[in-house]
Amino acid sequence: MECRPTVKDIYEYINSIAPFENQCEWDNSGFLVGCKDNEVKKIGVVLDITTAAVDYAAKNGIDLIVSHHPVIFRAVKHFTDGDLPFALASKGISAICAHTNLDIAKGGVNDALAEILGFENVSLLADSGDLSMIRIAEIDETDGESLAKYVAEKLNAPVRIADSGRKIRKVAFCGGSANEFVPDVAANGCDAYITGELKHHEFLDALEMGVTVITAGHFETENPVVAVLAEKLKNNFDVEVEIIPQNSPVKHYR
Amino acid sequence: MECRPTVKDIYEYINSIAPFENQCEWDNSGFLVGCKDNEVKKIGVVLDITTAAVDYAAKNGIDLIVSHHPVIFRAVKHFTDGDLPFALASKGISAICAHTNLDIAKGGVNDALAEILGFENVSLLADSGDLSMIRIAEIDETDGESLAKYVAEKLNAPVRIADSGRKIRKVAFCGGSANEFVPDVAANGCDAYITGELKHHEFLDALEMGVTVITAGHFETENPVVAVLAEKLKNNFDVEVEIIPQNSPVKHYR
Amino acid sequence: MECRPTVKDIYEYINSIAPFENQCEWDNSGFLVGCKDNEVKKIGVVLDITTAAVDYAAKNGIDLIVSHHPVIFRAVKHFTDGDLPFALASKGISAICAHTNLDIAKGGVNDALAEILGFENVSLLADSGDLSMIRIAEIDETDGESLAKYVAEKLNAPVRIADSGRKIRKVAFCGGSANEFVPDVAANGCDAYITGELKHHEFLDALEMGVTVITAGHFETENPVVAVLAEKLKNNFDVEVEIIPQNSPVKHYR
């Protein structure tokens, strides 16, 4: 049909809700694979462009994937079998990736996380200007174990906690792998910090800073934005939009 | 007693079983805090020198801590309250840290892990010379889920698995946070790799390389060496040796 | 036919005559685009993978291009319309690029150049080991103008000369853009140096070193290897091989 959007139309819409120029310096968000002038028949939205996601797209007539994580991150010097961008190109699928620009956007990754966590009174981390990855919520006083269980229930996922023992009223949170913000969170007097994943030494360092930290999974804390993004695309374009089925790559035992 | 060992004596013994010159270039293993000529009354052995570990040592007459993780890692320009090396020095406690030199040593971190996992037929990763972090075990054919459950039971810890679906006979393993070796493991035809912790993107990358990866906790995969090291110190010196009580900083919910 | 070679087979043959490990550190020769296990129906050989070359290949059933210049040189972070590797992948064409490994190889770029120039008594530049880009020929004594006209005739191309006025008996040569070797050429007592292209300051610097330099075109000095390579591929594989028609991108006026 003549009114089908092009890849470029979709790119410009995403740019309007999560400007690509707001991405972190080290990031590679943007239009990464495909032809900008191609008409789009069906959009697939997904957190990670994996081999399984590409195969699903190909089998289901999806010709544009909008993902959170960039399918090219470090610069590359070949495009061969085994490289996901090559798999996309071979199958005629374009890719637009909205990573840190979507983390930081109003209505993006972290606001989707706030909503699923049921937090109200959410504000940006003090002193961080108009743009901040980090959100803060004031909650009724609780303790680490209770908050950990609450997060596990809301995200329907196993959680990890390094508990400083501190009573918790002021909670910072940021989806994904966001250890870098712990010192800021501590300096701003937050009692707890919820993120997707931390390494052993990062848990220990947070405890030495006196902050309780809870991790609920990189996938689980970011995936809520997929449905939000799919919904916005459906509402703005007369094109089929599908959430590509995807679970965390990780299963837990015991 | 006149025959008490000095800090230097302990350092030299550890150097004989896990030479400090074998540490990785980026590591800071060695004699990091204290007086080398001090006589040692009581040794505490522990994975991580935390505030809790220092307090325990001070209350229990421990004047030398032997740890796995270095209490100074990045170079520092102050030495004040809140800095663990300062807490040690203030309380008259010395510290010797054996990190990658102990990972790599015969009878070190990874051999302790092999033993607790009950693996026999353990060898070093092919092509890696006399020194390798990575061990390989040939096991009876199994699948990812069964191996994950086996590891969880042996280490008494929750495990995570990203399962490639591959049948498993050749298993590589390395305690701690050892993502860097996944490409080598894949190139050497291993079916699975057990380590302490991986990040979301590292799980995904391993799957794209076709390797099943299982993580069983940074703490849980390295802590077995603490008892081994304490035993060796007891057998070689006429001095009190105590394992400083320590659990993983992380609790799991759900 | 079941005996069709795969891309990998072609790669391994080229590796046997011009080992990819001999390429310069800054080069990106290798298998750069496509599927290594694809069966090859028709090979196209060409100096540069341009849009025109890709279009020709697509129209003529070529599914593997073997080129001299790498289609990816600097590392890239996107793979979209306007990017030649994307054009290749979209059209199902693989690419193997043999650049400095072919310059340096016996029977490669520089030996093809020697042959077309009609030079005999060709040897490698002294002191450069078994591998050298630079060849040297002893010729009957001549002068710069005569040699320039001889090269122009043999290569059927306009030439440029910065003439030191020196009588010429010992001539060094290297196809392409090879200014970096001028000091070596001067230090080895060569009277003249023939290469593909030099910049204004490079002509001046060569003159200050007392060497006569002649450039005969980057394309013209390297293109002779294309036919040589096509012939070898024809002789070694039961597959159609075609030289993709290509001229220098540059036309000369006046």
Place this chain on the structure above:
Amino acid sequence: MECRPTVKDIYEYINSIAPFENQCEWDNSGFLVGCKDNEVKKIGVVLDITTAAVDYAAKNGIDLIVSHHPVIFRAVKHFTDGDLPFALASKGISAICAHTNLDIAKGGVNDALAEILGFENVSLLADSGDLSMIRIAEIDETDGESLAKYVAEKLNAPVRIADSGRKIRKVAFCGGSANEFVPDVAANGCDAYITGELKHHEFLDALEMGVTVITAGHFETENPVVAVLAEKLKNNFDVEVEIIPQNSPVKHYR
């Protein structure tokens, strides 16, 4: 005579028409060799300070050379025979070099090129502030071949062209070796770009960007400024000024 200008006077005049502070960061324009307080008897103006130019100056009583290209470009650690600055100093000749500050200046290299090309309606490249190397001319619609022949005739030099096939109305130009501006030229909608020299890969890259590029010689596109500069010096100082005879170091055959 008491009213002879000093080297410093000449430097300050050049600084007034082409401020040295406007030079590119990587450039080394300025007063490079000699004594600033020396009285100047005779100025020689030339594009490149070569051995021949120095010898000519010495034989003809020139004690200050004003050149376009810097006689010292990369920093040096010796001044011996074979080094042009040493030759100048030995013969008592000073040198002032006005390179990118003269490219960019009003009435400098690129305006001299505009004049010799007979272009009217010349403006600076859009969005480049008050200072720009690049000039743009609107011309009557023509094609690549016609424009190439026109440039060859005006500059009385052989030209090279990589022709995109595009009709040409908007022409950008910059003397010398100015490949770095091609992307800007393309982004500003120019149909053709005239410069002094480009390498093979630079011709190809320009074609992929859809821009027709014409090169007319580094020497030929910059040398027009020599006469302009000599004239200005004559008009402003009561001192003999001579253009040092110089041709391009390159001769063309065939």
Place this chain on the structure above:
Amino acid sequence: MECRPTVKDIYEYINSIAPFENQCEWDNSGFLVGCKDNEVKKIGVVLDITTAAVDYAAKNGIDLIVSHHPVIFRAVKHFTDGDLPFALASKGISAICAHTNLDIAKGGVNDALAEILGFENVSLLADSGDLSMIRIAEIDETDGESLAKYVAEKLNAPVRIADSGRKIRKVAFCGGSANEFVPDVAANGCDAYITGELKHHEFLDALEMGVTVITAGHFETENPVVAVLAEKLKNNFDVEVEIIPQNSPVKHYR
């Protein structure tokens, strides 16, 4: 007593008279060793924290040393016997170090030097903003030898002079090891420059710039600030303050 100041109180007072944020980028002034909340019984003030100074402090009940030179300068990776910060921590002594922030402060190192030299009409080096290490004094015209002898008498120390022979009216000065400012001093038309120490090549370079330079000892030119600082601390806190006895580490013979 309940009104004893803490280490933090002393730090904040010093910060008010010589703000730590004014230190040079390469400096490490600040609170470097100890506990900020400790009550201070006795302050020792000294130029350099040496082993002798630490021993004196320990024997005399000093629990906070305020020094000019930082006791940690380059970042370190161990705190063991032989390291001065370790000696401090072991003996329960804190350290605050005010280096370039005190050099630059009003009433700091260089104003104390001006006073002991008996200079009036002291101003900051022109063009250096509100903050400058360098002071300038206008004095009655004298010569190098006379000024050298005057400085030697005022500071009661041997001096060195590299004498340009120039008459002296405008004298720049800066305590310590301050060769880096000689070009600025020369460019500002100063006749002489007094500092603490220069190396052989620095004396030669200053002479080539035409500036007479006099060195009177790193210790001797900076130590006057110690008494000034001790006095200020006494006047502002109800705590015992002692100047730790210290001489230059250097004795002169012949």
Place this chain on the structure above:
Amino acid sequence: MECRPTVKDIYEYINSIAPFENQCEWDNSGFLVGCKDNEVKKIGVVLDITTAAVDYAAKNGIDLIVSHHPVIFRAVKHFTDGDLPFALASKGISAICAHTNLDIAKGGVNDALAEILGFENVSLLADSGDLSMIRIAEIDETDGESLAKYVAEKLNAPVRIADSGRKIRKVAFCGGSANEFVPDVAANGCDAYITGELKHHEFLDALEMGVTVITAGHFETENPVVAVLAEKLKNNFDVEVEIIPQNSPVKHYR
């Protein structure tokens, strides 16, 4: 005379007694200014090429200066009045500089220093291979003050000492500005170290390492080699050789 040596002959002789390839990586020893084929009428030998030394040479018919310190050390981008290499070139004087290659050479700077200090039993610092800057002498047991006075008398120069109080039998020494070797000297069990100059912090650091350090002047500890070198040149060439008169740039008062 037809048998006059050229600059190149002198260079090659110096290379035979102090090979230039032995210089430190950061050094710039070599033939730095002039014409290698010039016949030499008169050689001037001197420690530092200063304006005074160049003027003396010009007035006294010296056309080659052989110095210890390189007249170009950091790479330069101009060659004008005020630059010593320009002054040399303008006056037709060549310069050969033998710096660290002469420090390290048998019979070079440090052996000349040994001789003037009257030390016997001189050996190279242990573990430093055939080439070492540092010499060691065993002397009759003495103390710091006595050794300092002895050095002052032998070199006829004021000396500085930072005295560790240690009895002295094993003395290391190295002319010039040689702080970098103090840790090696300490590690090799030397009691004292004599060099040309040290900075305040370097004196303090040496004391903390337990080594007594004595400085006797950069000029005074290196200048003895000048006479040695002049003598060798006289003995090997039939050319006039003169020591250019030079004193330390520094005078001492009080």
